[in-house]
Amino acid sequence: MQKTSFTLAAALITATFSATLLTGCASSTDGGSKLISFPGAYKIDVQQGNVITQEMINQLRPGMSRAQVQYVMGTPLLEDTFNPNRWDYVYSMQPGGQDREQKNVTLFFEEDKLQSIVGDYRPESTEQ
Numbered sequence: 001m002q003k004t005s006f007t008l009a010a011a012l013i014t015a016t017f018s019a020t021l022l023t024g025c026a027s028s029t030d031g032g033s034k035l036i037s038f039p040g041a042y043k044i045d046v047q048q049g050n051v052i053t054q055e056m057i058n059q060l061r062p063g064m065s066r067a068q069v070q071y072v073m074g075t076p077l078l079e080d081t082f083n084p085n086r087w088d089y090v091y092s093m094q095p096g097g098q099d100r101e102q103k104n105v106t107l108f109f110e111e112d113k114l115q116s117i118v119g120d121y122r123p124e125s126t127e128q
Contacts, residue, residue: 043097049077049090052103057121060107064114069107076107085109089119 050073059072069087070076076087087107094100105119117123
């Protein structure tokens with residue numbers, strides 16, 4: 001009877017020790033925001049949303065129809081249910097573990113015609 005209690009105690013100590021060691025493998029760095037990274041590990045670029053370029057914004061003109069705007073910009077990421085005259089385009093890029101960059105453009109329509117553009121990009125003047 002003593003042999004089974006000794007075996008049970010040894011198993012309990014082994015399990016506790018193993019759990020303690022495994023907990024160390026899940027520790028975090030950078031104030032708890034990231035798990036430990038392995039040196040030389042490849043990190044992929046993460047792109048989300050609609051790609052937005054200055055060339056696309058330069059093609060937009062006040063008075064364009066929704067179809068024309070959608071042809072240039074693509075389908076909006078967000079269409080406000082309560083304000084159908086607002087289209088939001090959001091693009092974020094996080095290159096290989098670096099800080100994430102985000103760009104936003106909001107288009108406003110009036111009577112199904114483009115009225116104004118608000119956001120990180122502004123149309124550049126093509127006149128010289």
